[in-house]
Amino acid sequence: MHRYRARVTTADLDAAGIVWYGNFLRFVEAAEDDLLRAGGVARHRIREEHNLVLTRCRFSCTFRSPARPDDELDIALMVTESTDTHVDCDFDIRHVPSERLIAHGSFRSVCLDPSSSSPKQLPPSVRAAYAAASVPESRSR
Amino acid sequence: MHRYRARVTTADLDAAGIVWYGNFLRFVEAAEDDLLRAGGVARHRIREEHNLVLTRCRFSCTFRSPARPDDELDIALMVTESTDTHVDCDFDIRHVPSERLIAHGSFRSVCLDPSSSSPKQLPPSVRAAYAAASVPESRSR
Amino acid sequence: MHRYRARVTTADLDAAGIVWYGNFLRFVEAAEDDLLRAGGVARHRIREEHNLVLTRCRFSCTFRSPARPDDELDIALMVTESTDTHVDCDFDIRHVPSERLIAHGSFRSVCLDPSSSSPKQLPPSVRAAYAAASVPESRSR
Amino acid sequence: MHRYRARVTTADLDAAGIVWYGNFLRFVEAAEDDLLRAGGVARHRIREEHNLVLTRCRFSCTFRSPARPDDELDIALMVTESTDTHVDCDFDIRHVPSERLIAHGSFRSVCLDPSSSSPKQLPPSVRAAYAAASVPESRSR
Numbered sequence: 001m002h003r004y005r006a007r008v009t010t011a012d013l014d015a016a017g018i019v020w021y022g023n024f025l026r027f028v029e030a031a032e033d034d035l036l037r038a039g040g041v042a043r044h045r046i047r048e049e050h051n052l053v054l055t056r057c058r059f060s061c062t063f064r065s066p067a068r069p070d071d072e073l074d075i076a077l078m079v080t081e082s083t084d085t086h087v088d089c090d091f092d093i094r095h096v097p098s099e100r101l102i103a104h105g106s107f108r109s110v111c112l113d114p115s116s117s118s119p120k121q122l123p124p125s126v127r128a129a130y131a132a133a134s135v136p137e138s139r140s141r
Numbered sequence: 142m143h144r145y146r147a148r149v150t151t152a153d154l155d156a157a158g159i160v161w162y163g164n165f166l167r168f169v170e171a172a173e174d175d176l177l178r179a180g181g182v183a184r185h186r187i188r189e190e191h192n193l194v195l196t197r198c199r200f201s202c203t204f205r206s207p208a209r210p211d212d213e214l215d216i217a218l219m220v221t222e223s224t225d226t227h228v229d230c231d232f233d234i235r236h237v238p239s240e241r242l243i244a245h246g247s248f249r250s251v252c253l254d255p256s257s258s259s260p261k262q263l264p265p266s267v268r269a270a271y272a273a274a275s276v277p278e279s280r281s282r
Numbered sequence: 283m284h285r286y287r288a289r290v291t292t293a294d295l296d297a298a299g300i301v302w303y304g305n306f307l308r309f310v311e312a313a314e315d316d317l318l319r320a321g322g323v324a325r326h327r328i329r330e331e332h333n334l335v336l337t338r339c340r341f342s343c344t345f346r347s348p349a350r351p352d353d354e355l356d357i358a359l360m361v362t363e364s365t366d367t368h369v370d371c372d373f374d375i376r377h378v379p380s381e382r383l384i385a386h387g388s389f390r391s392v393c394l395d396p397s398s399s400s401p402k403q404l405p406p407s408v409r410a411a412y413a414a415a416s417v418p419e420s421r422s423r
Numbered sequence: 424m425h426r427y428r429a430r431v432t433t434a435d436l437d438a439a440g441i442v443w444y445g446n447f448l449r450f451v452e453a454a455e456d457d458l459l460r461a462g463g464v465a466r467h468r469i470r471e472e473h474n475l476v477l478t479r480c481r482f483s484c485t486f487r488s489p490a491r492p493d494d495e496l497d498i499a500l501m502v503t504e505s506t507d508t509h510v511d512c513d514f515d516i517r518h519v520p521s522e523r524l525i526a527h528g529s530f531r532s533v534c535l536d537p538s539s540s541s542p543k544q545l546p547p548s549v550r551a552a553y554a555a556a557s558v559p560e561s562r563s564r
Contacts, residue, residue, distance in 0.1 A: 007453070009449065009453040009456055010296070010452050010455075010466060010467070011296075011302060011304060011448070011449045013296055013467075014293075014295055015185060015292065015295040015297065015298075015299040015351070016188075016297075020293060021196075021197045021200065022164075022167060022170070022293060025162070025166065025434070026163060026432065026434045029163070029434045030430070030432040032433075033492075033493065037493060042492065042493055043492065043493075044156060044433070044436075044440060044491070044492035044493070053157055055157070055162075055204075056204060057203065057204050058201070058202065058203040059162065059201065059202055059204075060200065060246075061200055061201070062198065062199040063196075063198050063200075066258075069456075069465065069466065069467035070456070070460060070465055105201075114157070117206070117207075148312075150308065150311060150315055151311050151315050151325060151326070151438070152307070152308045152311045152312070152437075152443060152445060154326075154438040155433070155434075156437070156438065156440040156492070157438075158326060158438040161434060163434060166293070167291065167293045170291060170292050170293045171289070171291040171292075173292075174351075178352060183351065184292060184351065184352075185295075185350070185351035185352070210315075210324065210326035211319060211325075297467060298470075298476055298537070303478075303479045303482065304445055304446075304448035304449060304452065305445075308445060311445065326438060329439075335439055337439070337444075337486075338444045338486060339485065339486050340484065340486065341444065341483065341486075342481070342482065342483030342484070342528075343481065343482055344480065345478075345479060345481065347540070348540075387483075396439070
């Protein structure tokens with residue numbers, strides 16, 4: 001499991017004064033960036049170093065309760081499956097400090113050849129970074 | 142089925158020069174706004190007129206091929222289920238004019254009481270707007 | 283002058299139910315994309331065709347009145363100065379059909395060498411595209 | 424002066440692999456949220472507590488050098504003028520730890536009556552929060 005903290009900003013809000021649901025993808029993306037960085041991988045260098053792109057091929061999310069201005073969010077990523085060419089990840093987003101569940105879902109990241117768009121092997125460094133987030137962890141700190 | 146056209150702009154792109162996957166939610170949202178408008182419903186007036194909020198409670202999407210700068214997109218919404226309190230909708234996003242599939246998925250919109258967040262009945266005008274998009278249509282025009 | 287139409291969508295709104303001011307930059311960017319496209323220039327191909335990047339080096343905007351959900355916007359770009367290496371542009375954004383002024387401002391686009399970031403000559407095709415938008419036009423149609 | 428740290432995320436990037444210039448407004452907005460929060464003011468409660476909206480009436484920015492993926496940014500806000508009804512603020516955005524200047528500019532925030540859109544007096548708590556950021560500070564820590 002990999003944990004990441006984010007703060008809701010004014011620019012994230014919709015007309016109801018809560019986080020626009022599409023912006024939860026930004027938080028999850030930032031959490032995945034952070035997971036990779038924690039494993040020593042800079043996502044933006046994967047292409048130049050390996051001639052590969054790491055991309056999202058599916059994403060699903062259920063929205064359970066609103067995130068409000070100034071809320072601090074705890075995004076937890078849990079890698080559930082990892083193969084040569086893709087990684088599946090569950091996530092949940094909770095309010096800090098109440099642990100109220102705001103949203104949860106899953107996504108799949110795949111490694112592609114940038115010219116042919118065919119699946120390619122994940123570089124070992126990337127696999128290792130995700131593997132570190134496949135160990136469950138008690139949420140309480 | 143309700144159809145909506147959108148054009149990819151520079152601000153939609155990611156570092157790979159293709160539409161950032163989170164921005165597909167913007168296109169789908171714009172298509173749903175357009176569906177409601179076509180049925181005579183202004184989404185932003187639902188709250189003041191009915192003291193209700195129309196919100197997304199789940200969203201899933203599979204990304205099949207990239208959308209590139211200046212691409213014209215055809216977003217098709219198909220209402221698959223409609224109850225007193227929610228509407229389920231499938232969508233696909235295709236390149237114009239090639240009809241190449243870029244992304245497809247589904248979402249559920251629900252009607253909530255803004256103070257209690259409990260489900261409420263969809264206003265008849267909103268139900269009617271969605272109902273008009275529950276009739277299949279041949280894609281070719 | 284180059285004119286471009288855009289529609290406010292739900293994802294553009296802020297917590298006050300009006301367009302978040304930062305999103306006006308998206309509309310102006312889309313109008314500039316359209317100006318270039320009208321001149322036969324695909325902005326995203328400038329790099330591969332000329333080994334140059336066309337970038338914004340300054341932007342200023344005054345917000346005069348709110349843009350609301352479903353509003354149609356008319357964005358007018360007027361090129362005010364054009365040199366070998368940069369283009370200055372004024373813009374205004376008006377409500378359709380009332381012509382109420384929503385925002386106005388200016389920006390400078392420059393041509394840079396992508397590796398050194400030093401200014402480079404604008405390709406003739408790009409200069410010609412902007413030149414076509416340096417002719418004033420009566421707003422009424 | 425008020426200082427705020429932000430991290431560039433993948434969703435902030437444009438097709439050149441650097442922060443899309445419009446996203447700098449998100450960072451500046453987050454810094455202003457943080458300035459207010461540091462002064463005990465929740466921006467989103469200003470409306471319900473005072474029947475006032477705090478809005479941006481102008482914004483200008485010069486972009487000096489690119490911000491790249493994973494960069495940590497230091498956003499400094501310096502209040503330069505404060506009247507009964509508006510606040511002027513300069514900002515700069517620097518790379519951490521190099522202090523390289525990425526962008527600088529200014530904006531004006533005004534207090535408006537939400538129904539008439541006429542200027543209104545800033546609440547004392549809001550004025551005090553901004554006043555705390557009108558004292559210069561040496562950048563070095």
